Amino acid sequence: MSSFRWRTPLEVALVSTIIYVLLGAPGLPAWIWPGTTPAITPGGHQAPPTTNRSDSLVNPDPNLQCPEHNYRTHIFSTTPLIVYIDDFLSPEETAHLIDISASNYQPSTLFTAGHETLDPTIRLSEKALLPRDPVVQCLETRALAFQGWPAHTAIERLWTQRYNVSGHYAHHYDWSSNSRTQRRVSTFMVYLTGRGEGGCEGGGTEFPRIARPPLVGGGGGDGKVGGGGGSKWCEFIECEGEGEGVTFIPRAGSAVFWMNFDGEGRGYKETIHAGLPVTSGTKIGLNIWSWYQAE
Ligand SMILES: *[C@@H]1O[C@H](CO)[C@@H](O)[C@H](O)[C@H]1NC(C)=O
Ligand SMILES: *[C@@H]1O[C@H](CO)[C@@H](O)[C@H](O)[C@H]1NC(C)=O
Numbered sequence: 001m002s003s004f005r006w007r008t009p010l011e012v013a014l015v016s017t018i019i020y021v022l023l024g025a026p027g028l029p030a031w032i033w034p035g036t037t038p039a040i041t042p043g044g045h046q047a048p049p050t051t052n053r054s055d056s057l058v059n060p061d062p063n064l065q066c067p068e069h070n071y072r073t074h075i076f077s078t079t080p081l082i083v084y085i086d087d088f089l090s091p092e093e094t095a096h097l098i099d100i101s102a103s104n105y106q107p108s109t110l111f112t113a114g115h116e117t118l119d120p121t122i123r124l125s126e127k128a129l130l131p132r133d134p135v136v137q138c139l140e141t142r143a144l145a146f147q148g149w150p151a152h153t154a155i156e157r158l159w160t161q162r163y164n165v166s167g168h169y170a171h172h173y174d175w176s177s178n179s180r181t182q183r184r185v186s187t188f189m190v191y192l193t194g195r196g197e198g199g200c201e202g203g204g205t206e207f208p209r210i211a212r213p214p215l216v217g218g219g220g221g222d223g224k225v226g227g228g229g230g231s232k233w234c235e236f237i238e239c240e241g242e243g244e245g246v247t248f249i250p251r252a253g254s255a256v257f258w259m260n261f262d263g264e265g266r267g268y269k270e271t272i273h274a275g276l277p278v279t280s281g282t283k284i285g286l287n288i289w290s291w292y293q294a295e
Contacts, residue, residue: 066138104128169275188288194250202279
């Protein structure tokens with residue numbers, strides 16, 4: 001009887017620890033285990049820029065004359081910061097980026113523990129490296145300006161991604177590195193094609209751990225506190241169906257921006273996301289990643 005009383009709490013503690021570790025130690029900051037990736041991360045998008053910085057990290061020409069932007073921002077979440085940016089690109093810029101990518105596509109790969117692999121069950125798309133012409137450099141400039149010109153931060157070379165029917169990218173983080181001195185601080189998911197004429201169906205960007213806003217009211221003038229403008233979001237997120245979390249709708253020229261880390265360099269678990277399968281047409285997108293490198 002007495003040995004039973006001692007054994008049970010020990011067993012409970014042991015089993016709980018095993019379950020906690022199997023769950024990927026939720027709540028533990030990522031930097032406690034440097035060099036490891038979270039359990040659900042199927043791998044990075046492309047080689048993190050640590051191998052050869054001068055090759056993959058860029059700073060736009062500061063003397064470039066760039067057109068004034070014409071975008072509108074809508075804050076979706078403050079922790080982590082997620083912003084929907086309507087008309088981040090002009091129709092001319094969007095058409096130009098599609099055009100200069102057209103002849104450069106190659107299959108998209110994954111980087112897992114430093115190895116480049118091809119796994120269509122996780123990621124099925126094609127990628128094209130963008131030449132850094134003035135339009136591309138103005139986009140790099142716009143991305144840095146949007147973030148308030150953060151110190152010690154450069155842009156990773158831009159690649160477009162093309163997803164044909166059934167093209168997708170399984171749930172993953174963009175963290176790339178979870179070191180305290182260098183990391184992929186933020187992501188812009190920019191859509192070059194989207195819903196409607198000549199675009200695609202499906203292909204939304206899903207965040208399963210972030211709740212959809214309550215779709216009550218129209219934000220309109222009834223004077224009630226918390227009346228809510230939730231249904232305004234239906235232009236930018238999926239409001240139909242019972243899907244997990246929130247799914248942003250690809251709309252040509254628009255972008256979703258989010259921060260991958262908090263101020264202490266801990267990765268936000270809520271930023272896990274997927275590119276849902278394209279069901280018709282072709283989705284073309286573009287990530288803009290900002291890379292922080294402590295001096
Ligand atoms: C890194 O890339 C630059 C530019 O492509 C190249 O000149 C340099 O030799 C590379 N460095 C290493 C160590 O590979
Ligand atoms: C995707 O579709 C484009 C045409 O929209 C085609 O040129 C390309 O070969 C397709 N890619 C694959 C991998 O099937």
